[in-house]
Amino acid sequence: MTPFSYHKPASVSEAVNLADPSSRFIAGGTNLVDLMKENVVRPEHLIDITHLGLNRIERTSSGGVLIGALVSNAELAADSTIEQHYPLLSEAILAGASPQLRNMASTGGNLLQLTRCYYFYDTGTPCNKRDPGSGCPARTGLNRIHAILGASDACVATHPSDMCVALAALEAVVHxxxxxxxRQIAFAEFHRLPQDAPQRDNQLAVDELVVAIELPPPAFADHYRYLKIRDRASYAFALVSVA
Known part of the structure; x- marks a missing residue:
């Protein structure tokens, strides 16, 4: 693992002022730590945001819900407001990962997790997402879990989140x-398609931090379904998921 420095800011403004291209924000670390162990991501600075107070679920004046970026996936799925008014979201979260990971993984981090493409994780192979311009062996190699829609000549990797599929259906807004x-970003515009720049997964600038996710007033709490097709019944990434 590459040596790195560690910072623990006391405020959001301090955190974003510490950010630069060589740094990464860390909360639960359920994806970032794996990437660092595999030498896929090599940050020189880690900025620990776990004490910034972004861990509340609150009703908004419009009748929606504001979810802090540091609310754990487990807390969000079990919250009474989410279970009653946004059961689609709760169902999608519970379809992902394991209880141990859901206890650690943060809401903001779920949005920012990187693809589980075999070639992306294997630093001995080319990958346009990891090393722009090097190629995409997944196009002609092992690609059963890769994209059918939204792919490009440069990349066919998919985003692995279950929660994000539900947030897209709910027309969430990222703060x-x-x-x-x-600023606020409509969820449908937050993640980028690979096109010719697959190394850019989302619309965030280097110094920007996800602080909350807003859900609009509930519209279809009684009529919903999250469907996840996978190779085994638990702890597997989706082959296809639909909200």
């Missing part, structure tokens, strides 16, 4: 904060 201020 972010950076050195230039605060």
């Amino acid at each position: 972010v904060e950076g050195r230039s201020g605060k």
Whole structure:
């Protein structure tokens, strides 16, 4: 593992001012630590955001819900407001990972996890997402778990999240904060298709931090379904998922 420095800011503004291209924000670490162990990601600085107070679930004045980026997946799935008014989200979260991982994984981190493409994790093979311009062996290699829709000549990797599929269906909004201020991004626009720049997974600037996810007032709590097709009944990434 590459040596790195560690920072524990006391505020969001301090956190985003520490950010640069060589740094990574860390919360639960359920994806980032694996990537660092495999030398796929080699940050020089880790910015620990676990004490920034972004761990609340609150009703909004419009009748929706604001979910702090540090709310754990387990807490979110079990929250009474989410279970009653957004059961689609609760069902999708419970379809993913294991109880131990859901206890650690954060809501914001779930959005930012990277693909589980075999070639992306294997630093001995080319990968346009890991090393732009090196090629995409998944196009002609092992690609059973890869994209059918939204792929490009440069990349056919998929985003692994169950929760994000539900958030897209719910038309969530992502609240972010950076050195230039605060902004909101419609969930359908947050993640990028690979096109010719697969190394860019989302619309965030280097210094921007996801601080919350907003759900609009509930519209179909009684009529919903999250369907996940996978090779085994638990702890497996989706072959196809639909919300």
